[in-house]
Amino acid sequence: MKTLLYATYVSPFPANSGERIRVLNLIAALRSLGYAIEAFVGNYDGVDLSAHGGDGLNFRQIPFAWPRLRQATGVYFRPDAEFIRQLASLHQTSPLAAVVLDYGFIGAHIGPIAQLGIPVVLGTHNVESALTGQAPKCSAAARMAIRLRQALEWAHERVFFPRADAVICVSQEDRRVYESFIPAGRLHVIPNFVDVPDRFQNSSRTNRIIMSGSFSNFQNREGLKWFAGHVWDEELRARSQFCAVGNRSDDAVRELEGAQGITGLGARDNLLAEIGASRCAIVPLLHGGGTRVKCLEAMAARTPVVTTSKGCEGIVHEGAFWVADSPAAFKDAILDVLSDPDRAQARAAEGRRIFDRVYSLPANVAGLSHVLASAAHVRSARPGHGHHIDQGSSNTARSRPRLS
Numbered sequence: 001m002k003t004l005l006y007a008t009y010v011s012p013f014p015a016n017s018g019e020r021i022r023v024l025n026l027i028a029a030l031r032s033l034g035y036a037i038e039a040f041v042g043n044y045d046g047v048d049l050s051a052h053g054g055d056g057l058n059f060r061q062i063p064f065a066w067p068r069l070r071q072a073t074g075v076y077f078r079p080d081a082e083f084i085r086q087l088a089s090l091h092q093t094s095p096l097a098a099v100v101l102d103y104g105f106i107g108a109h110i111g112p113i114a115q116l117g118i119p120v121v122l123g124t125h126n127v128e129s130a131l132t133g134q135a136p137k138c139s140a141a142a143r144m145a146i147r148l149r150q151a152l153e154w155a156h157e158r159v160f161f162p163r164a165d166a167v168i169c170v171s172q173e174d175r176r177v178y179e180s181f182i183p184a185g186r187l188h189v190i191p192n193f194v195d196v197p198d199r200f201q202n203s204s205r206t207n208r209i210i211m212s213g214s215f216s217n218f219q220n221r222e223g224l225k226w227f228a229g230h231v232w233d234e235e236l237r238a239r240s241q242f243c244a245v246g247n248r249s250d251d252a253v254r255e256l257e258g259a260q261g262i263t264g265l266g267a268r269d270n271l272l273a274e275i276g277a278s279r280c281a282i283v284p285l286l287h288g289g290g291t292r293v294k295c296l297e298a299m300a301a302r303t304p305v306v307t308t309s310k311g312c313e314g315i316v317h318e319g320a321f322w323v324a325d326s327p328a329a330f331k332d333a334i335l336d337v338l339s340d341p342d343r344a345q346a347r348a349a350e351g352r353r354i355f356d357r358v359y360s361l362p363a364n365v366a367g368l369s370h371v372l373a374s375a376a377h378v379r380s381a382r383p384g385h386g387h388h389i390d391q392g393s394s395n396t397a398r399s400r401p402r403l404s
Contacts, residue, residue, distance in 0.1 A: 001056065002097040003036045004372075005087060008123075009066040009104035011042035013052060016247045016267050017214030018293035019103060019125055022192050026102065026123065029193075029365050031057060033372075035097065038090055040083070042066070067105045067152075076156045079109045091116055098372055102168075104128075105153060107160025114163070114382075119375040122164035125192075126289035127177050129153035134287040135218050157181075166375035170291050171314030186378060188371045191314075192291045195361035196300035198352060200276040203302075208241035209334060210278040210303075212271050212294045215244065215252035219288040223311070224252055227284040228259045230327035231334075237261040239338050245274045276301035280337045280344070283311030284330065291315050299355040304344040306333045316358050320351035 012023040027037055040062040043049060049059035064080040090096065099113050102123030110120050132150045137143040161167055162182050168190045169175040175187050211227070213220045224244055232242060237260065244253055245265040253264030268274055275281055281298035283305065291314040298305045299320070305312075306322040308330070315321075322333035337344040357363060 001034065001036045003038060003090075003094050004030055005038045005040070005090065005096050005099045006030065006102065007040040007062060007083070007099070007106065007109075008102040009042050009062065009106065010102075011044040013043075013045060013047045013049075014267070014269060016269075016271060017217070018192065019214075021194060021293050021297075022125060023102065025192075025194055025361060026100070026368075027057070028195055029361055029368050030100070032361070032365050033369055038096075040086075073152055076105050076152050077108055077159070079112050083109065084112045087113065088116060091118065098375060101164075105156045107156055107163070110160055110163045114165075114379070117379070119165045119372070119379040120163075121166045121168065121371055121375045122161060123168045124161075124174065124178075125170060127157075127174050128289075129157055130177070131287075131289045134289075136222065162186075164375075165378040166371050168371060173314050174289065186374075188367070188374065190364055190367050190371065191359060192293050192296055193359045193361055193364045194293065194296050194300055196272060196297070196355075198300075198302075198356070200301045200303075201349075203276050205279050205303075206241070206277050207338075208243055208278050209236075209280045209282055210242075210275060211244045211249075211282050211284065212275055212297065213246045213249075213292075215246060215248040219285055220246075221252050221255075222287055223283075223285040223308075225256065226286055226327075227282065227330075228256050228262060231284065231330050232259070232262065233331070236331065236334065239335070240279065243274075243278075246271060272297050272301055275303050278303055279341070280334055281305050282330075282334065283307035285311040288313070295321070296355060296359045299348075299351040299359065302345065302348045302352050304337045304348045305351065306330065306337060316354060317351060318354055320347050320354060 006027055008023055010019050010023045012020045015021050015024055027039055030037055036056040039059045041059055043061045053059050063082040067075045096118050098119040098121060100121045100123060101109060103125045113120050129150050132153055135146055137146055158181050167178060167182055167187050169178060169187060170191055172189060175189055178187055211224060215221055243263045243265050245268055247267045250264035250266040253262050275297050281303045283292055283295055285308055288310060292311060295305060295312055295315050308325050309323055312321055312323060324330040324333045
């Protein structure tokens with residue numbers, strides 16, 4: 001069994017936000033290709049990482065933190081010596097078939113890893129520097145801090161990302177941004193995906209509207225404020241309940257001014273169960289990038305989705321979603337879902353069919369196999385390198401991804 005090293009700043013446990021869910025599903029897809037995985041991950045919640053490992057999967061804490069402006073700016077541009085030491089030791093013991101550096105400003109490690117002759121795949125969850133520029137700026141000092149952080153991220157992306165043997169994007173929109181400074185042949189689209197069996201077809205649903213996600217992220221907090229302040233009204237309160245669920249959702253609801261009839265459920269171990277028990281899932285986002293896992297989870301759970309254009313950006317839904325950008329249109333879309341449950345469920349069933357075809361784990365395994373093979377080819381073609389990747393037990397090594 002060949003071994004891959006997967007590294008991310010993200011803390012995947014508990015899986016209560018989109019970036020954590022993507023991490024776990026990428027690892028699951030790589031395992032399904034027959035690789036053993038050494039996973040270096042964040043551990044901000046102090047969980048017992050060994051309890052989440054198993055045969056062919058070992059979790060360990062990554063030895064450095066997410067870059068922040070309070071640190072020296074050089075952290076964006078210097079590799080962590082301890083991480084490289086641990087990686088080199090693993091490679092010496094059992095040669096690594098590839099290293100996947102996923103999400104965050106981790107690109108400075110590409111050079112030292114490449115010197116070991118190992119193919120490097122860089123994963124992105126969105127165009128992070130563009131997302132940073134969307135953050136609310138309530139003071140001159142905040143604007144200056146955001147601009148500095150965005151400049152560092154912009155520079156990091158352009159200095160290091162082109163050095164990777166393959167770069168994963170989550171949408172065609174993101175790919176078009178990266179094509180301005182990364183060779184197109186190294187760019188691959190692997191959308192957000194989740195591994196959800198089709199078990200919600202006959203589930204009992206509470207008469208409630210739900211918004212899920214991590215409310216530590218400004219995109220969700222700002223979207224909740226917009227919905228509470230401009231859409232949620234007495235008519236909707238009379239027709240349904242409204243709940244926000246996910247990390248810090250209870251805090252976000254408490255911060256709303258004058259909002260009535262809104263419940264913050266807080267973090268839940270199983271967000272999918274909450275979505276699947278609801279009549280309507282809303283994605284009232286005005287900011288962000290990439291593709292929203294909350295949309296995919298609602299598709300998987302056969303829950304009708306009302307979203308803004310930004311909320312479903314980059315997602316293939318073929319009319320299964322209700323898309324509305326003004327407060328009045330957003331409210332009307334929710335009332336449409338609530339007024340005709342049978343028709344709403346028929347559209348949600350179409351969403352599930354699209355999910356199975358595009359956003360399920362099986363639909364994306366072949367794409368990841370191609371990314372690894374492509375990275376190995378690029379690495380072997382570089383001067384002084386002759387490393388080739390073995391596709392392990394996968395039968396899909398020759399398949400090209402439908403979305404790349």
